[in-house]
Amino acid sequence: MRIPFVKASFIGSKTDLRSVINALKGTASFQMTAYEKLEKTNTDNERYEELVGLKKRLETALDIAKPDNKMRAETSYTELNNFSQYQQDAMRVVTQLEELQLQINHAHTTLVRNLEMIRGLGDYVNLPVAFSLLESGAYTQILCGILPTVKYQKLARDFAHANMNMQTFPSGKMNQIVIITTHRDDAQIAEVIHSYDFIPCPYNFDKTATAMIEVLKNENVELGTARAQLLENAKLLPEDARAIKSYYDYICNEADTIDIVAKTLQTQKYYILNGWVIQSEQENVKAKLGEVAPDIVCKFEPATADDDVPVLLKNSALVTPFRNVTEMYGNPGSRDIDPNPFVAFFYFVFFGMMIGDLGYALVLCAAVAAFIYFKKPSYGTKQFMLLFGICSVSAFVWGLLFGSVFGFKIGTQLIDPLDGAIYVMLLSLALGLIQLSVGITIDTWVKFRDGHYLSATLKGVPRIILFIGLMLFLPKVAFNIFGLPSVGFFNSINTVGMWITIIGAVGTMASNPYSVISYFNDTVSYVRLFALSLVGAVIANVGNIIGGMMFGIPFVGYPIGVLVAILFHVFNLGLGLLSAYIHGARLQFIEFFSKFYTGDGVQFSPVGGNLRYTIIKGGN
Secondary structure (H helix, E strand, C coil), rough: ECCCEEEEEEEHHHHHHHHHHHHHHHHCCCCECCCCCCCHHHHHHHHHHHHHHHHHHHHHHHHHHHCCCCCCECCCHHHCCCCCHHHHHHHHHHHHHHHHHHHHHHHHHHHHHHHHHHHHHHHHHCCCCCCCHCCCCCCCEEEEEEEEEHHHHHHHHEEEEEEEEEEEECCCEEEEEEEEEEEHHHHHHHHHHHHHHEECCCCCCCCHHHHHHHHHHHHHHEEEHHHHHHHHCCCCCCCHHHHHHHHHHHHHHHHHHHHHHCCEEEECCEEEEEEEEEEEHHHHHHHHHHHHCCEEEEEEEECCCCCCEEEEECCCCCCHHHHHHHHHHCCCCCCCCCCHHHHHHHHHHHHHHHCCCCCCEEEEEHHHHHHHHCCCCCCHHHHHHHHHHHHHHHHHHHHHHEEEEEEEEECCCCCCCCCHHHHHHHHHHHHHHHHHHHHHHHHHHHHCEEECCHHHHHHHHHHHHHHHHHHHHHHHHHHHHCCCCCCCHHHHHHHHHHHHHHHHHHHHHHHHHHHHHHHHHHCCCCCCCCHHHHHHHHHHHHHHHHHHHHHCCCCCCCHHHHHHHHHHHHHHHHHHHHHHHHHHHHHHHHHHHHHHCCECCEEECCCCCCCCCCEECCCC
């Protein structure tokens, strides 16, 4: 159900503006219409930049400490404005965390540098002497480095004379450690050696490469221990975490107030603040503003057809989780109805049909319950998980109808997805016809509601007649085509359904000939319900068969067989959940929503609603 809004205008003295904004934030019922081109005053701008800087420092500190963010503190807006009292404690902890971060960064940088040096020294592990012994003297020049083996052979041929000594040691694939010793008067090789792809040794340690690597490894162990201790020290006590979180939300709220002031139309003495107020809260809003600004003028007007009214929905606990599906497409537009009750029903039915197994339903339900109980997720994540939890009930019901528990048949079976695949396919198409007819009926009702009587009569009514006729006429036709025994009820209404279908088709083609073809394509799309339920049943059955084949292996047959079957079922359940989630949503978006829903609405965003760690008591 959509929550109705009224347009609101508040006019008063500029001296009361901040108090009015704070009062509006406390109601959580007002969304502002901002004048984006207005600029902050110099004083406000300086304060705003200061608050932004503090906010970044607090965010960095929270990133370091990583406190538990699952539970948000509940407070009143008056208490939130008093959170400035946490400044001293919060900034003390922030300073400590910043110092710890510097030490953590230093330890990390040193670790990385040591690892890089260890990789470089690895090229010299076969060098038997310390690097410091390879320095040039007053009369000799020593060159040490890495050279490709092929290039060394060419170098040896080009500079083969008695006054030059070359020593080599293996270094990795196709490389050599080369030490060249020559008299300084005969050192022309130093000028050309780089053309042989020579890489000079960058080290001058008084140790061998092997010894230096050992030193660096020991240092890294000490650094790792020290870094772990620093990270442990960065963990916050509960009172310190509360101080930082509370002060962070205070800073966010203060910066937000400055931003709202800048976006409010003002003269030298007065302001005009425009926006939207929840209709049921307008008297409460007026009373709250009167307490802080007795001279304020409040004006409320109903929304018109041309207004872009913000979207705020109120649904039952069973329907709310399905808003996750609708919101992927978009919030209801200004003239849209709330589609969530319809989405909840059809998505619930479709999801369960595509899973269709008692065992999978119980596993899914248990997994959702365990996740919510142990993880205690935030509201959004909890609603997303509840979507799967509710749909597991549908999967349980369909599992009873299909008589399947992890692919094994039980006595409750009414329809067999394998042997009775035709019935499942026809049922999928029937569900598609029902959902499409609901979408068309909603569209027709909305047109009548909005006064578009001609369009509703000429376009909507014939389509409704067409779908009613199809649902009466097609069952007997389908039973005859597939050679199935038909129910007497469908035999008796077949002729009536045929004439209703003809009348509806003629009317529909008169207004939009192409729509009849598009409805056929839309209906066929629902065959995916049949296909996915069939695939799930086949994979479960195959897993059981292959697992059973392993039982004949002596001694280990049963454990291996059970493991193989479990792996098949885990894969099947994962694939089934992904398919049911995606294709269930696709049927809503493309086939259902295209009949009546725009989804171009903007979610209601009340002023003061940008708090991360705090929930305002009494907020909507």
